[in-house]
Amino acid sequence: MMTAEQSTYAYLAAYPTIAASLPGSDLSWLQQFRNAGLKAFEAHGFPNLRDEEWRYTNLAVLNKTQFAPSDNQEVDAGWLETYRLENAWNVVLINGHFSAELSDLSNLPAEVSVQSFNAALRNNAEALQTRLGKAVADDEHSLVAFNSAWFGDGVVIEIAARHQMSKPLQILHVVTASDALAATRNLLVVHDSAEAQIIETYVGSADSYFSAAVNECFLQPNAELTLYKVQAETDKACHFGGSYVKQAQNSRFMHHNFAIGGLLARSEIHSDLDVASECRLNGLYLGGNRQHIDNHTRINHLKPQGISREFYKGVLDQRARGVFQARVIVAEDAQQTDSEMNNRNLLLSNDAEIDTKPQLEIYADDVKCSHGVTVGQLDEKSVFYLQSRGVDEASARNILTFAFANEMVDKVENSELKAVLLQQLLARFPAISL
Amino acid sequence: MLSIKNLHVSINDKPILKGLTLDINPGEVHAIMGPNGAGKSTLSHVLSGKAGYTVTEGSVTYQGKDLLELAPEIRAREGVFLAFQYPVEIPGVSNIYLLKAALNAMRKHHGQPEVDAMDFLTIVKSKVKLLQMDEKFLYRAVNEGFSGGEKKRNEILQAAVLEPKLCILDETDSGLDIDALRIVAEGVNSLRSPERSFLMITHYQRLLDYIEPDMVHVLAEGRIVKSGGPELALELEEKGYSWLEGKAA
Incomplete structure (x- = not known):
């Protein structure tokens, strides 16, 4: 090498x-x-x-x-x-x-x-x-x-x-x-x-x-x-x-x-x-095997009254690794900036990993900015609830994972693309037919 | 239908049920009452197959099968239904999807084809009407943002669609106002049939005003300390549980 x-x-x-x-x-x-x-x-x-x-x-x-x-x-x-x-x-x-x-x-x-x-x-x-x-x-x-x-x-x-x-x-x-x-x-x-x-x-x-x-x-x-x-x-x-x-x-x-x-x-x-421009970033990353999926974003509020919304979700299984590195910068001149950032991750295996790093750099004083990150596993109470309704455990886990990820597919307005993504998601998490 | 013999159950080595025996015949409605901490919810969880409970002694036979050997989903497909005390919210999974997935899992288990989409909708809508629910609930995420009463009604809606043989109602009356209680009770009563049995777990007598049981049992300190007809519930309402608790020993 x-x-x-x-x-x-x-x-x-x-x-x-x-x-x-x-x-x-x-x-x-x-x-x-x-x-x-x-x-x-x-x-x-x-x-x-x-x-x-x-x-x-x-x-x-x-x-x-x-x-x-x-x-x-x-x-x-x-x-x-x-x-x-x-x-x-x-x-x-x-x-x-x-x-x-x-x-x-x-x-x-x-x-x-x-x-x-x-x-x-x-x-x-x-x-x-x-x-x-x-x-x-x-x-x-x-x-x-x-x-x-x-x-x-x-x-x-x-x-x-x-x-x-x-x-x-x-x-x-x-x-x-x-x-x-x-x-x-x-x-x-x-x-x-x-x-x-x-x-x-x-x-x-x-x-x-x-x-x-x-x-x-x-x-x-x-x-x-x-x-x-x-x-x-x-x-x-x-x-x-x-x-x-x-x-x-x-x-x-x-x-x-x-x-x-x-x-x-x-x-x-x-x-x-x-000035007064708007930036909305939605994302979904699905990693399995030894995949490494890195998402890097930077929203640079240079002037006043900008709006930014960022929402990324990740599902990582097996030995996959995800990276979410997101920076929102609010310049001194960018007063009345309104910014929200959110990153939610689902780890399906003990060997999966997510490195998530939201960064807010604010140089203006009159702004509204927030960020939040979660990393978790499937809720076992939900898995049992589905099982108690006759759904086998593997399907129950797939249904819940699908539901977690589908929130991002749901935001796609183009119906043809949405259908394609839905099929890809279902292929990844097969469950009882929709 | 259901035969529980000398059931002992522990959680983390702490004994909760200590020799519970109970027989339920087809078509019967049994109520289990008892003070907090008597093991009422443990009983419902063990019957439905929730993890975390160790059966140390005794047996549970359901329709001739060893119920405790079956995975939770197999119990459900065989006709055991638990209406949860605290129904779980599942964002992203619609009610109608869950109902269809559950019904099809059950049909597949019994060698039947998947339900026809139109037939399914007709069945579900008639049950929704029965429980005086808005059809919009079908398209909302399971229990997400539902009020306490709506969640309990939703549990009964699932029972109505899945048509179980043994229906376990765990504190179904808790958190319900009187109107919601009446609607839920009407829903349950409409499900009563000579083939279907009910096990109602409740702390209070008031649910029994609306759903009349064949038998009432008092569960205290992990076993049944007294059994009787519906009049026992009234007696308990009057005297409380303390006079019975010594009898467990």
């Missing part, structure tokens, strides 16, 4: 041959952007346990295998269809590359622009230049920097002012090649008073791979974005997915995060809130 240093050098050594095939190799500003990312990665390697924001998540597995970009576009079409939402437009990325053939953007209104990162570079590079790296910088941590250097494609979405999307856009991130690195950079702009619904689905058919997506989201004044993320990677996959959001005044950002797959998964959601 390689040391972290050896691994970093191996990635760096492979980079020059990869670089030529990356989009924008002929654009000097993008070259500079990538080089800055490469330097930051070179200086630090992948984040490690000494980094405060990574102290519970060991990325050693990324050093074991050298993941490499793949231009393989093969996919089992029948398998893929099981993940495609019907009542939605779909963008399909295979091994980190946009597939025009598999995407379905028919009848997309002119107010909704969806193109691959490569196409956006050809069509309007200047617009990309003004946004890229503006919602998150390479100094956030070295995985972001790694993404800046290595990303091979992505999706660029713009919703015109005052437009309300009639159905959601699903972005299907699919990895089919073994040991592939699927690094994407995605940009999303929701203009003034527009309303957008986006669903990210992360799946794979390969055994081991590394999916690394960075989303930069810009919400203009009065804009509304509902972003769903379903992370259902294979059980040997590594996943990193971050959404970094800039919220202009009176904007609303709603996020629903379902983390159910992967061997090692880290999700980040950071949002910067301007």
Whole structure:
């Protein structure tokens, strides 16, 4: 096995041959952007346990295998269809590359622009230049920097002012090649008073791979974005997915995060809130076997009258480990901030673990902020109550676990997605038919 | 139907029941009364299979089977129903889901197909009416935010849907005002049949004004110290329990 240093050098050594095939190799500003990312990665390697924001998540597995970009576009079409939402437009990325053939953007209104990162570079590079790296910088941590250097494609979405999307856009991130690195950079702009619904689905058919997506989201004044993320990677996959959001005044950002797959998964959601904007983060993580699922959030109240609500639930079984690291920062200027954070965890086995760390940093004096955390097991009185009604013990435990988790599924407004999630939850906790 | 012989039960090595004997025939309603700490709730818990109780001596035979050998859910499927003194709140599980899961578990046990969704709704709605409950209760989480009276009514609703052979009512009257008590009692009375037996556990006589028992037993210091007809309950109401407690020795 390689040391972290050896691994970093191996990635760096492979980079020059990869670089030529990356989009924008002929654009000097993008070259500079990538080089800055490469330097930051070179200086630090992948984040490690000494980094405060990574102290519970060991990325050693990324050093074991050298993941490499793949231009393989093969996919089992029948398998893929099981993940495609019907009542939605779909963008399909295979091994980190946009597939025009598999995407379905028919009848997309002119107010909704969806193109691959490569196409956006050809069509309007200047617009990309003004946004890229503006919602998150390479100094956030070295995985972001790694993404800046290595990303091979992505999706660029713009919703015109005052437009309300009639159905959601699903972005299907699919990895089919073994040991592939699927690094994407995605940009999303929701203009003034527009309303957008986006669903990210992360799946794979390969055994081991590394999916690394960075989303930069810009919400203009009065804009509304509902972003769903379903992370259902294979059980040997590594996943990193971050959404970094800039919220202009009176904007609303709603996020629903379902983390159910992967061997090692880290999700980040950071949002910067301007005056009177609103941020709602809901999440559910289900871990089993030796899964490690890390959810990292940061809500940054920069200006007055912001509202934030965060509610995450976790269910951890066998030797699974969950991490919930959530920070709410209320700047000196952010008076009348109203913020609540809640994290509830259910541990189903003695070997399961949750590291939960809510953090409130308040620099303003006129604010309303609260946070709460619970870690517990199933209530034995409830188990017996169900048994006394004829339900066997295993089903009783499944029913109660399902009920605990289903509270988060219930918050999903999109009925098609909700049905899909419900099926996934029932498959995980089989009980007597609903 | 149910035959309890010389039952001794301990909790953490502390003897609670000390030689309880009781026989209940099909269709009979038995009331067990007694002072606090006599072992009334222990009896209901042991019969329903709750963990934490050790039977050190004696036997419980239910319809020819050794009841104590059966898992709690098997007892339920075989027709033993416990109406809890303190019904549990289960957030996220709706009443209607629980009723359906319970009914289907029972049907499966008896080799019957799952209940048809429409038939099920018809049955449940008629029982809801019987207990003068609002249909909205069916779609609320089990007992969550229910008042004391609503919880007890909900227990009887479950009994009405599951149609047990032996119905154990543990302090079903506690926490009920007089109107709720009447509704619950009417619900119980409507379930009485020549095949169905009841074991009512209560501290007070007032429940027996509404549900007339065939037999009344006094449980004190872990065993039955006196048995009689409904008139015994009135006597207890008048004299209290203290005059009987010496008789346990």
